[in-house]
Amino acid sequence: MSVNxxxxxxxxxxxxxxxxxxxxxxxxxxxxxxxxVVVAPDKPQSGMGHAITIGMPLRLTKLEHFVNGVEAYHTSxxxxxxxxxxxxxxxxxxxxICLSGINHGANHSINVLYSGTMSAAMEASIESIPSVGFxxxxxxxxxxxxxxxxxxxxxxxxxxxxxxxxxxxLLNVNIPKVPLDLINGIKICRQAYAKYDEDFxxxxxxxxxxxxxxxxxFKNFDEGTDTDVxxxxxxxxxxxxxxxxxxxxxxxxxxxxNWILE
Amino acid sequence: MSVNxxxxxxxxxxxxxxxxxxxxxxxxxxxxxxxxVVVAPDKPQSGMGHAITIGMPLRLTKLEHFVNGVEAYHTSxxxxxxxxxxxxxxxxxxxxICLSGINHGANHSINVLYSGTMSAAMEASIESIPSVGFxxxxxxxxxxxxxxxxxxxxxxxxxxxxxxxxxxxLLNVNIPKVPLDLINGIKICRQAYAKYDEDFxxxxxxxxxxxxxxxxxFKNFDEGTDTDVxxxxxxxxxxxxxxxxxxxxxxxxxxxxNWILE
Numbered sequence: 001m002s003v004n005x006x007x008x009x010x011x012x013x014x015x016x017x018x019x020x021x022x023x024x025x026x027x028x029x030x031x032x033x034x035x036x037v038v039v040a041p042d043k044p045q046s047g048m049g050h051a052i053t054i055g056m057p058l059r060l061t062k063l064e065h066f067v068n069g070v071e072a073y074h075t076s077x078x079x080x081x082x083x084x085x086x087x088x089x090x091x092x093x094x095x096x097i098c099l100s101g102i103n104h105g106a107n108h109s110i111n112v113l114y115s116g117t118m119s120a121a122m123e124a125s126i127e128s129i130p131s132v133g134f135x136x137x138x139x140x141x142x143x144x145x146x147x148x149x150x151x152x153x154x155x156x157x158x159x160x161x162x163x164x165x166x167x168x169x170l171l172n173v174n175i176p177k178v179p180l181d182l183i184n185g186i187k188i189c190r191q192a193y194a195k196y197d198e199d200f201x202x203x204x205x206x207x208x209x210x211x212x213x214x215x216x217x218f219k220n221f222d223e224g225t226d227t228d229v230x231x232x233x234x235x236x237x238x239x240x241x242x243x244x245x246x247x248x249x250x251x252x253x254x255x256x257x258n259w260i261l262e
Numbered sequence: 263m264s265v266n267x268x269x270x271x272x273x274x275x276x277x278x279x280x281x282x283x284x285x286x287x288x289x290x291x292x293x294x295x296x297x298x299v300v301v302a303p304d305k306p307q308s309g310m311g312h313a314i315t316i317g318m319p320l321r322l323t324k325l326e327h328f329v330n331g332v333e334a335y336h337t338s339x340x341x342x343x344x345x346x347x348x349x350x351x352x353x354x355x356x357x358x359i360c361l362s363g364i365n366h367g368a369n370h371s372i373n374v375l376y377s378g379t380m381s382a383a384m385e386a387s388i389e390s391i392p393s394v395g396f397x398x399x400x401x402x403x404x405x406x407x408x409x410x411x412x413x414x415x416x417x418x419x420x421x422x423x424x425x426x427x428x429x430x431x432l433l434n435v436n437i438p439k440v441p442l443d444l445i446n447g448i449k450i451c452r453q454a455y456a457k458y459d460e461d462f463x464x465x466x467x468x469x470x471x472x473x474x475x476x477x478x479x480f481k482n483f484d485e486g487t488d489t490d491v492x493x494x495x496x497x498x499x500x501x502x503x504x505x506x507x508x509x510x511x512x513x514x515x516x517x518x519x520n521w522i523l524e
Contacts, residue, residue: 044317046316046317047313047314047315047316047317048311048313049310049311049312049313049314049342049381050311050312050375050376050381051309051310051311051313051376052309052311052376052476053309053476054308054309054476055306055308055309057465057473057474057475058462058473058474058475058476059471059472059473059474060472060474080311080376081476084460084462084476085462085474087460088460088461088462089462089464089474110388110506112508113312113381113384113388113506113508114312114313114314114342119311119312119375122375126372126375126457158521162521164516165516166510166512166513166516169513170510172508188514188517188518188521189514190507190509190511190514191507191508191509193507195388198346198349198350199350200320200346200347200350200351202351203319209321210321210322211319211320211321212319212320212321212322212347212351213319213320214314214315214316214320214343214346239517240508240509240514241509241510241511241513241514241517242508242509242510243508243509243510243513244372244375244508245452245453245455246374246375246434246453246502246504246505246506246508247452247453247502247503247504247505248428248432248503248504248505249452249503250428251428251431251503251505252450252451252452252502252503254426254427254428255450255501255503256450259420259424259450
């Protein structure tokens, strides 16, 4: 990275790929707040979760032209690979903050697990880089990012100005698909137990062999009013603080008491 | 699925693929405990994390011959896809338990996030199927699964016999690479903060272009004696109860108090 300044270094990545409007909108939203460097996948990587590339090598290419003259690279890897390459091969230092998105489509509730957007942010948080993933509840390429940009700017500005104690600070931010003036504000939430009720669409190829498309209907099984799904349904921006310690401490306590094997 | 019996239905998957010795060893370890059905990827899928296939359709193939005459399928998808296909298209019901592995290589500490083995088990747990991922600390194809098999049988037998309250019951079990008689027993643990300190091996291809291999050194940053890494270093089988609610409740509390944006 060629930048040499006192401004904070903001690493931006995503899972929809280097050409996604959501990425460009995020760059525009925060480029006044620091030195932005973009490292994103060279193709869409939605649903990649926390996948990494271990069976083959990676390519890394610097782009000649990008939004706002920002330094930008694309890689042949997953969103998580992008963060690893950015820290080790491009910045050669930790950025002050890592942002991921703005994703075209929701990453609330259980979707946080499948989301390449959130996994990239989580990878940075593992490396003690404060991180935020942004997602807009609109899958469309022509999605309107106006409200998302306003709130992304607000949230990142606030994070850069304030001290926080959590050294693995990580937020999952989702923005409802409504015009800016209809947004009721920001709500700190927990992750809802809501998920896709899956089915597979069974088809037959021209040679007579079957193949299956994943499909399904999204269902909320969580009646709480403190969840991200509730907040979004009520036109709030949902902010879920996220952690990567997956230990179920409640179950740990129970097993220590009741599950003696020998 | 053609099986019709009162014995528990045990779904088995993995991320090393249908041909991996670890999968065959897991089938052998538990086939006396229920009706086993195997649905595994048709190729290695290590490091796939919680990835799902959304941009292309999936293939599903029934195998003519498998270990112990067990009903077995392979799919073109990820480990998580395997679980979804098994429940929706093969079993057409929820199995009584889902097992994943035995993985060739460790899935302790932060590795739980990258692990296809654990993500498959987690996918089942989201669907309220009690699940266990098993991993042996030996990457080799010729790994000795003797101890892993003994403990896998013990743990699964115990789970099938006992009631447990957690409807998303999920365990991450790792087995040290030592002979059976050197294993000190089972230890219920929390996930260690231990991770790979990554680097990329930079090389040049025959056309002069650079490419990068992910490499790195595993480091433990966690001094706790209650972690999975500690247990494994002391020849215990580590059992970490795992959850998929990633909400950081501590940070949530702090942000609710101190982070007023409007």
